Amino acid sequence: MSNDANEANNATVTTQTGKDTGLPETRDTVFIGKKPLMAYVTSTLIQLANTPSVTIKARGMSIGRAVDVSQIISRKTENAGYTIGNINIGSEALESQDGRTRNVSTIEIEVKRKN
Numbered sequence: 001m002s003n004d005a006n007e008a009n010n011a012t013v014t015t016q017t018g019k020d021t022g023l024p025e026t027r028d029t030v031f032i033g034k035k036p037l038m039a040y041v042t043s044t045l046i047q048l049a050n051t052p053s054v055t056i057k058a059r060g061m062s063i064g065r066a067v068d069v070s071q072i073i074s075r076k077t078e079n080a081g082y083t084i085g086n087i088n089i090g091s092e093a094l095e096s097q098d099g100r101t102r103n104v105s106t107i108e109i110e111v112k113r114k115n
């Protein structure tokens with residue numbers, strides 16, 4: 001049993017160190033969840049200061065919040081020059097807690113700076 005525990009610990013460590021490459025990663029995606037709306041707006045605006053475009057991603061019940069975030073950025077900050085780019089919609093097959101496969105809707109909204 002202790003060997004199994006050691007193997008599990010080693011797997012966790014490898015995953016953590018494999019993820020950390022030491023290189024600065026560009027974060028150009030905002031995943032929408034259950035935080036307050038303005039938290040995502042602020043995060044997106046901060047990322048837009050460093051990168052020319054940011055993708056807002058959401059699925060399920062958070063899709064409406066993602067649309068709200070993109071609209072706030074494009075309409076309320078007209079003077080800053082942000083526009084909405086490509087919008088992709090789709091669905092993902094996820095396994096629910098009872099073991100059944102469900103389709104969950106997804107959306108990706110690109111917000112970019114005007115040149």
